[in-house]
Amino acid sequence: MGIxxxxxxxxxxxTSLQKLINWSRRSALWPMPFATACCGIELMATASSRYxxxxxxxxxxxxxxxxxxxxxxxxxxxIKMMPVxxxxxxxxxxxxxxxxxxxCASTGGVFDTYATVQGIDQFIPVxxxxxxCPPRPEMLLEGIRAIRRHIDQEGLPPTGGKRVPLSIAIEPxxxxxxxxxxxxxxxxx
Amino acid sequence: MAxxxxxxxxxxxxxxxxxxxxxxxxxxxxxxxxxxxxxxxQDLHKVMTFLKNDPRCDYNFLSDVVGIDYLGYPAPxxxxxxxVYNLCSYERDDRFxxxxxxxxxxxxxxxxxxxxxxxxxxxxxxxxxEWTEREVFDMYGIRFRNHPDLxxxxxxxxxxxxxxxxxxxxxxxxxxxxxxxxxxTDA
Ligand code: SF4
Numbered sequence: 022m023g024i025x026x027x028x029x030x031x032x033x034x035x036t037s038l039q040k041l042i043n044w045s046r047r048s049a050l051w052p053m054p055f056a057t058a059c060c061g062i063e064l065m066a067t068a069s070s071r072y073x074x075x076x077x078x079x080x081x082x083x084x085x086x087x088x089x090x091x092x093x094x095x096x097x098x099x100i101k102m103m104p105v106x107x108x109x110x111x112x113x114x115x116x117x118x119x120x121x122x123x124x125c126a127s128t129g130g131v132f133d134t135y136a137t138v139q140g141i142d143q144f145i146p147v148x149x150x151x152x153x154c155p156p157r158p159e160m161l162l163e164g165i166r167a168i169r170r171h172i173d174q175e176g177l178p179p180t181g182g183k184r185v186p187l188s189i190a191i192e193p194x195x196x197x198x199x200x201x202x203x204x205x206x207x208x209x210x
Numbered sequence: 211m212a213x214x215x216x217x218x219x220x221x222x223x224x225x226x227x228x229x230x231x232x233x234x235x236x237x238x239x240x241x242x243x244x245x246x247x248x249x250x251x252q253d254l255h256k257v258m259t260f261l262k263n264d265p266r267c268d269y270n271f272l273s274d275v276v277g278i279d280y281l282g283y284p285a286p287x288x289x290x291x292x293x294v295y296n297l298c299s300y301e302r303d304d305r306f307x308x309x310x311x312x313x314x315x316x317x318x319x320x321x322x323x324x325x326x327x328x329x330x331x332x333x334x335x336x337x338x339x340e341w342t343e344r345e346v347f348d349m350y351g352i353r354f355r356n357h358p359d360l361x362x363x364x365x366x367x368x369x370x371x372x373x374x375x376x377x378x379x380x381x382x383x384x385x386x387x388x389x390x391x392x393x394x395t396d397a
Contacts, residue, residue: 107392111392133380133381135386136365138386138389139386143391144390146394
């Protein structure tokens with residue numbers, strides 16, 4: 022947040038510089054992977070060469086929350102894990118965003134049990150919800166791009182006061198393919 | 211149930227135990243070639259010691275310790291809870307199960323210590339039993355005498371129930387909803 026504070030409130034220079042800052046900020050969103058379950062595998066696939074998260078300047082998985090901008094919660098979170106997740110969130114410096122990846126992180130998924138948190142947004146702010154079980158890498162990229170668009174359009178959230186999470190829900194980007202019809206008969210003929 | 215065949219109790223360990231412990235109650239059962247010995251809780255430790263040390267048994271590996279809650283089980287059982295020890299002998303390539311039944315003496319919906327839900331720990335025989343016994347304690351509230359470190363292992367210290375008991379609701383009693391909430395101003 023340091024550079025903006027030094028910029029005068031009005032003037033031609035401000036807008037241009039703001040654009041530059043937004044561009045540089047959105048081009049190097051360092052993710053903090055919080056991969057607790059199978060969605061983490063898809064997160065790794067997103068980072069691997071086929072989907073290549075490096076295209077967005079995100080190849081550097083930040084295993085220290087203090088040097089991360091985006092917390093990607095990929096997988097189910099038990100209530101016993103909550104202190105860890107909250108601690109990681111609190112250690113991240115502003116500006117920070119949180120992506121809830123997959124059905125489990127967003128809602129608890131099929132794990133409707135005594136120990137599984139039924140949606141991490143009950144306890145920490147979530148900016149982007151990426152649906153799927155697991156979401157395809159394209160969907161996660163779509164979620165990341167939603168944050169990038171937000172930075173481009175609105176810059177940073179205002180300082181001070183209680184900031185509200187963005188609450189962006191990603192829509193599936195693909196058409197569901199029809200089931201192939203092949204001439205197979207099941208059972209005796 | 212009606213078609214259940216008679217268990218085939220020809221596992222050699224049964225005969226060895228019968229000869230070694232003529233005075234204590236031993237029951238046996240078998241299902242698809244897997245033999246299970248049922249002992250009284252007070253006899254467990256000496257039977258286990260024998261099973262480990264006798265050269266004809268030589269069960270040198272304890273592969274698992276699990277608990278079972280038979281509440282609402284369709285067939286009659288000897289007790290409400292069971293602890294099952296899954297023994298294995300590497301040398302003889304043989305598996306054997308030992309089971310103890312326990313009946314609670316106080317209501318099972320809390321976490322108070324129940325003097326009836328106690329069995330002897332086998333950690334002194336197989337050190338690997340330490341964590342599996344902790345899991346049985348955590349999930350069923352069955353305590354193990356002489357256990358070196360009997361704490362909860364999967365749930366957290368203040369967890370107000372033993373969650374695998376059948377009278378505990380699947381979705382819990384609000385444990386997953388009560389936690390502090392942080393917002394964006396927290397740092
Ligand atoms: S949403 Fe599906 S893939 Fe992701 S953690 Fe849950 S069960 Fe695994």
